[in-house]
């Protein structure tokens with residue numbers, strides 16, 4: 001089939017036009033502009049099967065193996081959460097707050113998205129990143145090597161691999177979707193442990209609020225991503241843990257998406 005015929009097929013399958021174009025451009029080995037000028041050419045044999053996979057709900061990033069995030073394009077596999085544009089709000093906030101040469105930790109780094117976006121934007125930062133999953137950490141490490149970005153990768157849960165170390169800034173996008181959130185049922189292609197801690201979704205956010213102070217220099221910040229309806233709860237967790245200047249930031253859609261506080265020491 002030609003690319004044009006496949007675009008018609010994609011519409012019939014109810015696919016987002018952007019996803020169909022991105023997939024077809026990917027298999028063509030060219031960009032979208034090329035696709036528009038060469039729509040009558042025969043597409044590679046796997047092109048139609050990819051449209052079927054998209055229609056069955058598989059994420060585009062799993063078909064192509066790539067996901068853009070902030071200023072980077074990251075390799076992703078089913079072992080990691082696919083980085084979301086929402087998380088760019090956390091990156092921007094961290095970049096604003098990080099003093100020159102700051103030591104930064106990204107906890108539960110997954111694909112390495114936050115750690116690598118920070119290091120790419122600010123080479124002066126000394127970035128350390130942890131993840132409990134060896135397969136996720138391998139994805140993150142490979143992304144760092146391919147992009148030529150030096151991050152100190154550590155295997156282990158949250159702050160466990162960082163005993164005795166202190167930072168100027170700690171950031172994390174932990175699992176936070178509540179177990180009964182209907183949205184969760186549709187997310188079958190990513191590691192469940194990266195999406196939800198179970199219950200009301202606050203367990204890991206609470207753990208990070210409680211354990212980060214011993215790893216922050218006086219004046220250091222903890223910034224946490226959370227669900228659109230969890231800002232108040234996370235503000236309370238940070239205040240209870242003794243953080244000052246507790247406040248939230250919105251994502252691109254204007255929803256409160258991350259909350260942070262300053263550790264006074």
Ligand code: GLN
Nearest residue numbers: 173174175176177194195
């Ligand atoms: N923001 C993601 C979603 O709602 C979830 C990521 C997370 O739990 N950290 O799909």
